[in-house]
Amino acid sequence: MTVRPARLLSALIGCGLIALTSASGSVLAQEKVLRIGMTAADIPRTLGQPDQGFEGNRFTGIPMYDALTQWDLSKADAPSVLIPGLAASWAVDAADKTKWVFKLRPGAKFHDGSAFDADAVVWNVQKVLDKDARHFDASQVGVTASRMPTLRSARKIDELTVELTTSEPDSFLPLNLTNLFMASPAHWEAKLKAVPASVTDPAERAKQAWVAFAADASGTGPFKMSRFVPRERLEVVKNTAYWDPKRTPTIDKVVMLPLPEANARTAALLSGQVDWIEAPAPDAIPQIKSRGFTVYSNPQPHIWPWQLSFAEGSPWLDKRVRHAANLCINRGELKELLGGMMGEAKGIVSPDHPWWGNPSFDVKFDPDAARKLMAEAGHSAAKPLKVKVQVSASGSGQMQPLPMNEYLQESLRQCYFDVELDVLEWNTLFTNWRRGAKDPSASGANAINVTAATMDPFFAMVRFVSTKTFPPVSNNWGFFGNDEFDALIATARTTFEDKERDAALARLHARIVEEAPFVFVAHDVGPRAMSPKVKGVVQPKSWFIDIAPMRVE
Amino acid sequence: MIFYLLRRIVYTVPIMLGVAFFCFLLVHISPGDPLVAILPPDASVELQRQLMTLYGFDRSWPEQFFGWLWRALQGDLGTSIATGRPVADEVFRAVGNTLMLACLATLIGFLLGSLFGFVAGYFSNSWVDRAASALSVLGVSVPHYWLGMVMVIVFSAWLGWLPPTGAGPGGSDQWAWDWAHIQYMVLPAVTMSVIPMGIIARTVRALVADILAQEFVVGLKAKGMTDSGIFLHVVKNAAPTALAVMGLQLGYLLGGSILIETVFSWPGTGFLLNSAIFQRDLPLLQGTILVLAMFFVLLNLLVDTLQTAIDPRIQR
Numbered sequence: 001m002t003v004r005p006a007r008l009l010s011a012l013i014g015c016g017l018i019a020l021t022s023a024s025g026s027v028l029a030q031e032k033v034l035r036i037g038m039t040a041a042d043i044p045r046t047l048g049q050p051d052q053g054f055e056g057n058r059f060t061g062i063p064m065y066d067a068l069t070q071w072d073l074s075k076a077d078a079p080s081v082l083i084p085g086l087a088a089s090w091a092v093d094a095a096d097k098t099k100w101v102f103k104l105r106p107g108a109k110f111h112d113g114s115a116f117d118a119d120a121v122v123w124n125v126q127k128v129l130d131k132d133a134r135h136f137d138a139s140q141v142g143v144t145a146s147r148m149p150t151l152r153s154a155r156k157i158d159e160l161t162v163e164l165t166t167s168e169p170d171s172f173l174p175l176n177l178t179n180l181f182m183a184s185p186a187h188w189e190a191k192l193k194a195v196p197a198s199v200t201d202p203a204e205r206a207k208q209a210w211v212a213f214a215a216d217a218s219g220t221g222p223f224k225m226s227r228f229v230p231r232e233r234l235e236v237v238k239n240t241a242y243w244d245p246k247r248t249p250t251i252d253k254v255v256m257l258p259l260p261e262a263n264a265r266t267a268a269l270l271s272g273q274v275d276w277i278e279a280p281a282p283d284a285i286p287q288i289k290s291r292g293f294t295v296y297s298n299p300q301p302h303i304w305p306w307q308l309s310f311a312e313g314s315p316w317l318d319k320r321v322r323h324a325a326n327l328c329i330n331r332g333e334l335k336e337l338l339g340g341m342m343g344e345a346k347g348i349v350s351p352d353h354p355w356w357g358n359p360s361f362d363v364k365f366d367p368d369a370a371r372k373l374m375a376e377a378g379h380s381a382a383k384p385l386k387v388k389v390q391v392s393a394s395g396s397g398q399m400q401p402l403p404m405n406e407y408l409q410e411s412l413r414q415c416y417f418d419v420e421l422d423v424l425e426w427n428t429l430f431t432n433w434r435r436g437a438k439d440p441s442a443s444g445a446n447a448i449n450v451t452a453a454t455m456d457p458f459f460a461m462v463r464f465v466s467t468k469t470f471p472p473v474s475n476n477w478g479f480f481g482n483d484e485f486d487a488l489i490a491t492a493r494t495t496f497e498d499k500e501r502d503a504a505l506a507r508l509h510a511r512i513v514e515e516a517p518f519v520f521v522a523h524d525v526g527p528r529a530m531s532p533k534v535k536g537v538v539q540p541k542s543w544f545i546d547i548a549p550m551r552v553e
Numbered sequence: 554m555i556f557y558l559l560r561r562i563v564y565t566v567p568i569m570l571g572v573a574f575f576c577f578l579l580v581h582i583s584p585g586d587p588l589v590a591i592l593p594p595d596a597s598v599e600l601q602r603q604l605m606t607l608y609g610f611d612r613s614w615p616e617q618f619f620g621w622l623w624r625a626l627q628g629d630l631g632t633s634i635a636t637g638r639p640v641a642d643e644v645f646r647a648v649g650n651t652l653m654l655a656c657l658a659t660l661i662g663f664l665l666g667s668l669f670g671f672v673a674g675y676f677s678n679s680w681v682d683r684a685a686s687a688l689s690v691l692g693v694s695v696p697h698y699w700l701g702m703v704m705v706i707v708f709s710a711w712l713g714w715l716p717p718t719g720a721g722p723g724g725s726d727q728w729a730w731d732w733a734h735i736q737y738m739v740l741p742a743v744t745m746s747v748i749p750m751g752i753i754a755r756t757v758r759a760l761v762a763d764i765l766a767q768e769f770v771v772g773l774k775a776k777g778m779t780d781s782g783i784f785l786h787v788v789k790n791a792a793p794t795a796l797a798v799m800g801l802q803l804g805y806l807l808g809g810s811i812l813i814e815t816v817f818s819w820p821g822t823g824f825l826l827n828s829a830i831f832q833r834d835l836p837l838l839q840g841t842i843l844v845l846a847m848f849f850v851l852l853n854l855l856v857d858t859l860q861t862a863i864d865p866r867i868q869r
Contacts, residue, residue, distance in 0.1 A: 037718075041815075041828040042636065051591060051635060138607040139637050142592040146600050211637055229724035230638060230646070231828065232820050259718055260827075261816050263702050267717040270710040427833060434598060472598040 032252045032552040034534065037268050037277040041260040043234045046225060047214040048183035049128070049140040053397070054453060054543040055278070056143075057179070059256050063236060063547050065181035065219035068102055068121070069174045071455075073538065073546040076298055079353045080542035082175055086116060086182055086220065090174060092496045097169035104160040108243040111218040111225075114186035118156040123185040125154035125164070134202055135188060137210050148176035149458065169494045171501045175456040187218035222247050222548040223254060233257050247548040254547060266529075269293065275531040275552070282339045282400075288529045296539035297525035299343030299350060301454040304399055305518040306389055306408070307464065309437035309446040309478040315385050316446060316478075320373040322516040326363050327370035328415035329521060334407050338400065343523030347513040348460050350523065350541075355457070357506030359513035363520050370415040384418040389447040395426035397451040399524055405449060408521070436471030437478050447519070448477055453543065457505050462489050465512055480517040558858060565850050572846040573625070573839075577618050580838050587835050591634055608634065621839065630840035635832045640840035643825060648807075648844065650725050651814070651821030655806035657742040662749030663799045669750070670757025670795075671787075677762045685754065692751025698812035701744040705816070708740060715739050718818040725820050741817040745810055749802035756798050760791040797856075804852045807845075 038044075038059060040052045048065055050056025062070075070085035086105050093099035108116040126133035128144040129152065145151075150166040151173065157163055166173055192209040199205050217225045220243070223236035234256045238249040257274060259265040262281040269277045270291060280288055285295055306325075308316040316322055331344035346363040349355050379385045391405045392398055402423070409419040422445055424432070432441040433450045442448075452475075454460035463474045466489050467481035488511060492504035513520070528545075530537060535551040581587075588604050605611045609620075624631060630640035666689070673685035709717035721727060721734040728734055764770065764787050773783050807822075814823035822841060829837040 041824070041831060045636065047637075138604065139591055139634070141607070142588065142600065142604055146592070207632070207637070211639075214637065229726050230636070230643065231824070232720065232724040232726075257719065257818070259818050261818070264705060264718050264816055264818060267705040267710045271713050271717055273709075273716050273718065434601075474598070 032250065033255060034251050034253070034276065034547070034550065034552050035255045035257065035274040037257050037259040037265045037274040039260060039262075039265070039278045040258045042231050042258055043228070043256065045139075045214060046217045046228065046234065047137075047140070047210055048124070048181045048217070048219065049144045049179075050181075051143055058544045060234065061181050062221065062544055063223040063254065064217060064221040064225060065183065066108070066221055067179065067181050068104075068177045070178055071540075071542055071544060073540045073542055073544055074549075076538050076540055078541070079350075080301075080540045080544075081354075082178070085178075086121075087177075092169075092171075097494065097496065098166045100164045100166070100173060101157070102162050102164060104162065105243060106160055108220050109241060110184035110187060110220055111239060112184050112187040112190075114184055114218075116182060116220050117159050118162040120182055120185055121162045122154045122156050124180060124182050125151070127183070128180075129153065135185075135192075135206055135209075137206070139210070144180060147179040147456075147459075148173070151176065151180075171493055171496045172457050176458075178455075182220060183213070184218035184220075188213050191216075222249050226253070231258065242548075247546065249548045250551050251547070269529055269531070272531075275534055276528060277530075278526075278528050280527060280529045282341060285339055285341075285527070285529075292532055293529045294532060294534075294537075295527055295529045296537060297341060297527040298539045298541050299523040300526045300541065300543050301349070301460070302397060302451060302524040302543070303345060303348050303454055303460075303518075303520065304397075304404070304449075304451045304522040304524065305345070305348075305520055306447040306449055307477050308480070308517055308519065309442075309448075310480045310517070311437045311446070311478070314437070314446045314478075315387055318377050319515070320377045321379075321385065322519075323361060324370040324373040324377070324415055325412060325417065325519045326361075326516055327366045327373070328417070329408060329411050329519070330365045331521065332365070334404065334522065337403065337407060341525050341527050342399070343525050345520040345522050347509060347520055348454055348518070349509060354502040355460070355505040355509045357508075357510030357513075359510040361514045361516065363513065363516075367414055374416045379416040381416055384413075384416045386418045386420065387412075387447060388420040388422055388443075388445045389449060390422045390424055390429055390432060390442065390445040391449040392426040392429045393423055395429070395451075397453070397524065398426070398449075399451070399522065401449060404522070408519075433475060433477050434471060436476075439471070450475075450477075451524075455543065457492060457508075461505070461508055461512060462493075465489070465508075465517065478517060480515075485511065554861070557861060561854055561857060565854060568850055569847065570622075572850075573622055573843055574618070576839055576842045576846070577614075577621065580835050581614060581617075587833060588634065621836075625840075625843065630843070631836035633829075633834050633837045635828075635834045635837070640837050643837060644822070644841050644844045646725070647820060647822045647825040647841075648848075650720060650819065651807060651823065653728075654738060654742055654745060654814075654819060654821055655803060657738055658745035658806055659749055659799060659803045661742060661746035662802065663753055663795075665746070666750040666753025667757050667795060669754040671761055673754065673758040674761025674765065677758075677765075682758070686758065689751040689754035689758070692747045692754070694751075695747060697744050697747055697810070698816055700747060701741070701813055701816040704740050704744060720820050741813055741819050744817075745806060745813050749799070749806070752802060753795060753798055757791060757795050760794055761787055764790050800856065804849060807848055807852075 038055060040055055044050040044052040044056030044060040046060045050060045066086045068085055068087035069082055071080045072083045073080060086108055087102040088105045090100055090102045093101065104118060110116060127135050127137055128141050130136055150168055150170040151164060152167050153165045155163045188209055191212040192205060194212065195205045195208045199208060215228050222239050222242045224239045226237045227235035236254050238252055242248045259268055262279065265277045266281045266284040268274045289295055308322060310317060335342045335344060347359065392401050405421055409421060412419050422443060429450065433448055435441050452459060463469045464476055465481055465485045466476065467486055469476040470479050471477060488508040492501060492508055495501040495504045533553050535553050536549050539545060587610050588601065592601060592604065609617065621631065632639055633643060669685040669689055673682040676682050705717045708715045716737050719737055721737050770783060773786060811823040811827045814821045815827045822845060826841055829841060
């Protein structure tokens with residue numbers, strides 16, 4: 001039998017193709033993919049400064065980008081603390097406390113291959129603070145500038161050293177900088193060049209370049225953007241050249257889907273459409289657990305309070321009344337009502353936090369002591385104290401505001417409070433919060449229920465207790481503050497050694513708990529449910545979670 | 554006919570302007586901050602003012618309205634505050650997805666509605682009629698977002714037969730007419746079809762019962778026509794009205810269902826509106842409502858024109 005060369009060649013090509021197909025099939029089969037159902041109704045912005053609150057930072061910020069400083073997300077049993085990110089070290093100028101010098105990490109590269117250096121830092125500061133810079137983007141200002149209120153400018157010293165300047169001495173700057181993610185200037189320039197020449201207005205060209213950048217982004221993070229379908233899905237793949245070996249991913253691809261409806265999210269998990277969902281429907285948690293999924297939770301830096309009014313005539317001006325309200329709530333029972341998905345608040349931060357400070361007033365459930373205080377203040381069951389609280393029916397971070405507020409209303413009745421709930425639409429409540437308790441929009445309310453992130457000292461404490469943050473400047477809705485608190489804040493802000501700064505903040509926190517300008521109620525615990533095939537999960541005491549070290553088995 | 558058509562087109566101009574004006578007014582008078590999408594809860598008032606200026610929200614309402622209208626007339630619906638993407642791109646992508654879903658839902662609704670309607674009409678006042686009528690009343694009355702959730706629980710979470718959310722394994726931009734993709738449409742389309750099904754069933758039932766009682770049917774029977782022959786006559790007489798109702802229902806469904814599309818995360822106009830409302834994304838909200846209103850106006854114009862072509866008396 002003779003073998004014709006052409007037939008042999010065909011056979012070989014055929015075998016080769018079959019082998020190739022099988023090989024690619026096995027590669028596909030082995031691809032480790034993690035699919036996440038987010039609560040957001042849209043993919044958080046991908047251009048470097050995410051929107052959608054901290055869910056944005058969690059999914060399109062931290063995985064794709066790095067900041068100069070970052071939160072340590074590797075521990076579940078201790079508060080998340082600040083660690084170096086793209087900056088290896090930093091120090092305030094000894095002579096001029098408004099200047100900081102940051103030493104950058106050598107060898108870090110953007111996903112497009114360009115180098116991360118001092119020029120990139122200056123460029124990223126300018127994108128949100130310098131209106132004259134051609135890459136200035138108004139849409140990124142809101143979510144960035146408000147989280148680093150004192151940063152004013154950046155200056156290159158050498159390739160790996162940069163100087164940042166603040167408007168006043170501010171020891172909180174390194175904490176604030178976790179919110180400034182570094183996008184690639186070279187990649188943006190490439191997008192700008194690709195804008196059609198027919199677009200001549202420089203501002204419009206820059207805007208179009210940012211839109212193109214958002215669809216094909218480049219940061220320095222452990223995951224690289226690979227596919228983006230607006231409002232439907234974001235796919236990121238592992239960055240094998242990531243600068244931190246401990247955070248170099250083993251998961252090949254992460255797919256993020258916006259699933260705003262809690263029941264649909266839960267069904268997506270139960271049906272195997274996704275491997276991880278944020279905030280499962282509370283009623284479904286037992287079923288989720290019974291089907292072998294794991295529900296993770298941990299108290300977050302978040303406070304769910306009633307913020308009290310100190311305006312003239314407010315019933316909360318009497319400290320005994322404020323203490324009584326704090327002592328009259330059975331937080332354990334409320335936690336049970338929420339299916340265990342709540343942390344019991346004893347202050348703005350928890351007792352294991354470096355800013356705790358051992359306050360002399362213990363926030364706990366002691367209705368007898370509460371009634372005694374109310375009696376001393378001249379109130380009784382026959383003569384209850386009327387208070388009015390503005391609350392929302394829903395809203396970001398508000399947990400389950402209606403059942404929670406109704407529970408408080410019922411609880412406080414036993415301590416001679418007659419609580420009126422004024423339920424508003426979330427955006428309206430939010431606008432009122434900025435206007436303050438003396439504004440007509442308060443409609444006679446003397447408390448307001450707006451929750452807050454408490455990751456950095458300004459947002460956790462300063463804005464609520466400084467006389468410089470009375471409305472309309474910031475969120476001291478209740479006009480609480482005095483010289484003592486202003487002095488404590490000034491000390492904390494101008495203490496630049498980390499441990500001493502934390503000690504100063506602890507003194508401030510202790511005094512806040514003692515004076516009780518809030519009814520401290522709950523901390524959110526950020527519940528999320530995952531398939532058992534997702535391994536290496538650490539749910540830190542943070543708003544964030546690190547996907548990079550996780551595995552899919 | 555041409556003059557009539559021109560007159561109707563001219564009439565649509567003030568309607569469109571009115572829609573644009575009220576749409577602008579409604580989104581601006583509602584309480585809250587127009588920059589809530591890009592301003593975090595804790596932003597200072599100083600920063601809020603700075604951004605109001607940068608986005609032009611510090612200008613007077615007439616200035617903002619006419620500026621927006623002028624750009625809209627040139628085809629520029631502005632850019633979304635939340636995403637920075639052009640509103641026109643967002644809206645037309647969503648309209649395409651809603652169109653697919655609405656057509657399938659209308660088809661299901663029409664087929665089932667006609668079936669129930671004919672059966673009920675033919676066997677009026679029997680238990681079959683009562684059962685079919687009960688089904689159609691249920692279809693009109695049941696809250697469809699609730700039905701959607703129940704279907705998700707049963708067919709996705711319990712049975713695992715159909716995917717609960719999304720528009721295909723790779724998103725709507727990789728849509729293909731194969732089972733891998735169509736299965737994502739089944740639950741939302743069936744949920745969406747329930748209302749048109751109920752309405753069409755009730756309409757067809759009344760039509761069939763009415764036609765069967767007419768003298769010409771008695772005449773046909775007297776001539777010895779078979780039941781199937783009579784059935785064809787009934788279908789011919791009932792079809793125009795049933796089709797008109799179906800067209801109307803398609804028009805309603807094209808507006809997208811906020812609740813159904815949100816429950817199933819279907820990336821149509823309803824899902825887009827939901828997102829725009831919650832983010833208070835004014836340009837996106839205005840643009841979406843304007844485009845949807847244009848659809849309704851144009852659909853009405855088309856229906857009126859067709860009716861006039863069929864029956865010239867309407868011109869008078």
